[in-house]
Amino acid sequence: MSFLYKEREADMTWLDEIDNISYDEKTEWEILRFPSVDSTNDALKRMGPVEKGHCRVAVACRQTRGRGRQGREFLSPADKGIYMSLCFCPEGSSDQWNGLTTWTVVGMCDAIAAACGVRPGIKWPNDIVLSGKKVGGILTETLMDPETLLPRSVVIGIGVNVLQTEADFTECGLSAKAGSLRQLLGKAPALPCLANEMLGALQKIVDGFPKEKEKYLERYRLDCVTCGKKILLFSETGTQEALAECVEDDFSLKVRYSDGKSERISWGEVSVRGMYGYA
Numbered sequence: 065m066s067f068l069y070k071e072r073e074a075d076m077t078w079l080d081e082i083d084n085i086s087y088d089e090k091t092e093w094e095i096l097r098f099p100s101v102d103s104t105n106d107a108l109k110r111m112g113p114v115e116k117g118h119c120r121v122a123v124a125c126r127q128t129r130g131r132g133r134q135g136r137e138f139l140s141p142a143d144k145g146i147y148m149s150l151c152f153c154p155e156g157s158s159d160q161w162n163g164l165t166t167w168t169v170v171g172m173c174d175a176i177a178a179a180c181g182v183r184p185g186i187k188w189p190n191d192i193v194l195s196g197k198k199v200g201g202i203l204t205e206t207l208m209d210p211e212t213l214l215p216r217s218v219v220i221g222i223g224v225n226v227l228q229t230e231a232d233f234t235e236c237g238l239s240a241k242a243g244s245l246r247q248l249l250g251k252a253p254a255l256p257c258l259a260n261e262m263l264g265a266l267q268k269i270v271d272g273f274p275k276e277k278e279k280y281l282e283r284y285r286l287d288c289v290t291c292g293k294k295i296l297l298f299s300e301t302g303t304q305e306a307l308a309e310c311v312e313d314d315f316s317l318k319v320r321y322s323d324g325k326s327e328r329i330s331w332g333e334v335s336v337r338g339m340y341g342y343a
Contacts, residue, residue, distance in 0.1 A: 081256035104149035113216035171265035197243035241342035
């Protein structure tokens with residue numbers, strides 16, 4: 065394991081050290097490397113859907129227009145994080161594909177644990193957290209067939225903060241809720257080392273979806289730091305306090321309000337924040 069980050073020669077980027085991978089005979093993997101791109105998700109979306117048996121990955125040193133859920137900006141400074149997207153055509157029906165967001169956040173916790181020796185938690189539904197701060201997130205989008213207008217492929221975007229300092233987050237007003245692996249652990253994995261662990265986690269998701277749902281659901285429940293806490297729910301109608309009770313079988317969150325009523329919420333309906341901090 066190469067754990068401490070080392071500076072690269074001027075004519076190299078860490079992208080050169082990502083493995084060209086072919087994991088099995090039934091799946092072809094294509095890796096695209098971008099020193100800079102507007103968004104790895106958008107780069108793959110412009111290329112259009114892929115056929116079954118083909119996985120296309122985009123990895124960038126920098127994003128100029130990185131995005132998170134609900135159109136939020138995901139800051140992506142050069143050579144300080146890993147910005148990666150996967151496009152593939154999953155097995156199963158398209159109504160199962162929403163679950164890929166939660167599968168992926170589990171996979172990225174696996175990757176960080178393998179590269180760093182410390183396992184992060186999950187703030188429902190898709191944020192990777194350490195010490196109460198966000199170090200990464202997932203954005204999943206569906207690509208439609210231009211002729212049939214039916215779902216053809218899924219694009220899963222992943223951003224992980226690796227080498228940022230406190231000053232990086234202070235400058236953009238995010239120091240209260242965002243952090244990096246180096247900042248929170250006191251050391252950081254080499255970027256290609258973590259990137260290769262992330263690729264390996266994605267390969268397991270591609271191979272296991274949707275038949276291994278129970279395994280990912282169990283791991284998600286163990287990693288989720290939201291359950292059992294008082295939270296704030298933000299929606300178009302306002303803000304409500306609730307108790308996060310559990311993650312349901314469809315990865316929705318069961319919450320209970322002060323009047324005793326309970327509700328299951330999905331990640332497309334609300335944003336969730338801890339009552340006494342981000343997570």
